[in-house]
Amino acid sequence: MAPTRLRRRRPHLAPFIKGHQSALGTYAGLAAAPALGDGVAGVRRSSVLLGLALVGLVFALARRLGLALALAGAAALACVLSPGLFFFARTGYGFELASRVAMLAALVLATRPLTVARSLALGLVLAAAILCRATIAATLLPALLLLLAHPERRVGLRRPALALGLGAAIPLLFALAVQLALPLHAGTAPAAKLPLADLAQRTATAPATLAAQLAWVADPDTVLLPLVADLSRAPLPGLVFGTAVLALALARWWRARAGDGECLFVAAALGNALFGAWLYGDPQQFQLGMALEPLFVLAVAHQLQSLRSPRFAALAAGALLTARAWQCGALLSAEQAGTNPMLSGAAQRQLTAALAARHPGEGDIVTTTYNHVGMLEAWAPQSPHPPIHAYRALRRGDDAATASAWREILHTYPARFVVLSTGPNLFDGPFTDNAATERALVSALPAAGRTIVARHEFPCESGRPCLALLELSPRP
Secondary structure: OOHHHOEOOOHHHOOEEEOOEEOHHHHHHHHOHHHHOOHHHHHHHHHHHHHHHHHHHHHHHHHHOOOOHHHHHHHHHHHHOOHHHHHHOOOOOHHHHHHHHHHHHHHHHHOOOOOHHHHHHHHHHHHHHHHHEHHHHHHHHHHHHHHHOOOOOOOOOHHHHHHHHHHHHHHHHHHHHHHHHOOOOOOOOOOOOOOHHHHHHHHOOHHHHHHHHHHHHHOOHHHHHHHHHOOOOOOHHHHHHHHHHHHHHHHHHHOOOOOHHHHHHHHHHHHHHHHHHHHHOOOOOOHHHHHHHHHHHHHHHHHHHOOOOHHHHHHHHHHHHHHHHHHHHHHHHHHOOOOOHHHOHHHHHHHHHHHHHHOOOOOOEEEOOOHHHHHHHHHHHHOOOOOEEOOOOOOOOOHHHHHHHHHHHHHHOOOOEEEEEOOOOOOOOOOOOHHHHHHHHHHHOHHHOOOEEEEEEEEOOOOOEEEEEEEEOOOO
């Protein structure tokens, strides 16, 4: 194992989070740190502000698409009450939120005929959305092209071409400049893992991908409850409702009766399903569906507006908002019994406090899974010595290979403190086997002349163990 596979940089200062995700959305939180507070608290508050901006843009887009004031307000409120937005607006996932904010801003701009100035603005906002998270294009581009092609907004080809060309050129030039200045780790560059040879085979998973996304937009708790607290939620009710909304929108579009919100949702949902199948080949990867949710809400609002009885429309809107509030309440209740170390504020605060009390030096802290990188964001302002992120070296493999990786780590770095995850996390599996990582460390210690002198356990909100900190004896 080569030591260069370890990462020592502070993650929030990197230009890319992954090859298709930049830290652009997080920079807003860092810039606002003097007003919002440093560390994780300030970044989370910046996420709340991004969430509020998203809600405001949903309202603006609803009005631009012809929804009445009351229904536009109901659409915005439905987003406020969405477990999906409520969850991500408190996590510090700036790239997720900022990409959706920029997406909605681009759609708002595109609801009016393009002038030269509006074309330039649209191109810049489109570029910002793609820079934050390139996969947002799967949702944004089908909806944007539909708006630009609308007969009432058609202004020739030059201005749309200017906007689309600028939106594509800026991210490409940025990615090229970053790779020239800071070569990315092998396999992490943009599109490095796009399986071109498997696209035809993966296309067959598009219907299942669409089903998963329809279940998500109608009831995000189908994904969030198992993630937060290992609780099951049947996806069938959300799938039935989401499919009904899509089918009704398709039927109304076929009869030229659909509102613009319905058309945008149909185009974005189909684009999402196809690109999701191509990018992941796994319907359980719901990430692209997160950007689809505001358009789903607008589609439902347009369908309510088409009802002949305003009283019935108001009752239906009230019932749907009540269901949204119930979903949000279920998520909040589940968080009180959280079991996921990646999402446990209680365990992470205890971990960072324990590290701060021990004054670690250069190369003293070693993390063992990808999700620990974000957990220790709060540590960066408190120490000039960033952690050693060893998740690439400790990826799932046989115990002998993992033990060999540990021997190299222990030889190269002081490694006095090792962070382990002991609670369940749906997204840990592809990166490492936490139990195998600990077993391999224990087997590698004798050869390095090291021992475990203390073990500290940090419980999640449920009281179950979530994180552990191993203190190792100094190097001989």
